[in-house]
Every structure is written in structure tokens, then in C-alpha cells.
Amino acid sequence: MNAYLLPLTGGILLGLSAIWLLLTLGRVAGISGIAWGSIAGPDRGWRWLFLLGLLLGGLPTHTVLGQPLPDESIAPTWLIAISGLLVGIGTRMGSGCTSGHGVCGLGRRSPRSVTATLTFMTLGMVTVFVMQNLLGGGA
């Protein structure tokens, strides 16, 4: 089987998930916004259901379909914690993440989302470059 068939199929499912949520409830499938809204926002019910579904949806991949579990990250704990902190601060400040800006926002042709996506993609690549080449591959 083509090595890129699974990534492509998974990607199409992500797109369909976003379209379904927009079509039925009129909501954006942005995970950072849904996660934060599930504890801080009004209308928590649909957000909790989405997050429950997210976990349920991950199960059959590894049980029914038999995909091997990804290995645990080898990054040290302090780096994981800083990473999570920056992702939390950044996604709220910038109103979205890979899903809200990347998948949904690009689909709406939103200039804000195009800007955000280009920015976080670039910074992700620069960060990996710095870690790998200048700091000796910490991650």
C-alpha cells in the first residue's frame, strides 16, 4: 500500500469532521478553542461531546485496524512542559491552532488564518532546525 494513503485518508477525515461540525452546529472544529471552551466557555455540552468523540475515534485505529501505537516522545519532561505551556499561551493569544487556523480557517479563506498558519509552520520548522543543528538535537 502506498505510504501516503493513510496520511491522505486521515487528512480527508479531518476535513470531513470540520465540514460536518460547521454544517450541523455552525461551529469551527478548532481543537484549542474547543478544549479551552470545555472548561471556561459557555455552551460546554457540545465541546465535551466533541472531546469524548476525539478519544473514542482514536481507539479503532489501534484496536480494530491494528496500527501500532506511536512511541512516547523522547524529549525531557521540562521541555515537554515548556512546549505545552507555549502551545497553550500561543493558541489562545493567536485564537487557534493547526485545526482552527490550518484546517478550518484556510477552508474559509480567512486572511487571519493564512497568516497564522504560515507563521506557526515557519516557527515550528525554525525551532526544529535550531534544536537539531544548534543545540544538538534535544527533542
Next chain:
Amino acid sequence: MKAWPALVSGVLFGLGLTLSGMSDPAKVLGFLDITGAWMPDLIFVMGGAVIVTFILTPSVLRRQAPLLASAFSLPGKQLLDRRLVGGAILFGIGWGLSGYCPGPALVSLLYGYESTLIFCLAMFAGMALEGGLSQTLSGK
């Protein structure tokens, strides 16, 4: 508002993230490592997702209202501001440090790894801190 469609959407999303390899931080870092042993998998994930939303979103938004809610709840902001770019910069750095962004990190809680749990707790802490931090930085 009926909420059950969100469960369907979540299941599709969780399936998509795990099937595509997005829940594997090594693959994500491999994709971001453009000058090293580059792994193009994520091009296909993002490409597949964006092709679907790019083609279908306009026709959905041409409707008066969603099927099961009274109105579309879309971000109202149009302006490109410092918060948007600053936030995306911080998010990009955080993403590149571990290979985790919010969706993959949350679905990876299934695997029971300590590092994923720490990431998610730190992420929620960051979200909680953001309001106060931004106010301090802007001097309000």
C-alpha cells in the same frame, strides 16, 4: 441546541488524527525538520484536510443557518494584529519543541504516556495564564 453531531465530528477527528500519523510526535518533528531527514507525511494530512474544507466550506456557508443550530458561530475578527502573529509565533515554537499540537496531544492521552499528560496539563495552564499575561504585556 442539539449537541450530538459534535460527538460524530469528534470521532471523525480522532480517527483522522490517529490514522494519519499526526498523533506520532516523531512524524510531526520529521515533517518540520526540512533540512534533515524530512518526512513529507504531513503534507498529505494537511493537504487532504484543506482540500475538503476549501471545496466544501463555501457551499455550507451559503446556507441561511446550520442544520441544527440557529446561526453560524464564526470568528468575527478580520484584522491582522500583533496578538494573532505573536500567538502563532509562540504556538509554532511550542509545537516544534515537542511535535505536539492540541488535537494530537489530546487524542494521545489514550496511549497513557506520562509525557502526553504533562503536555496537556501544561497546555491548559498556558491557556489559563494567557489572559493575565497578555494584559501585563500590553500594560493594561
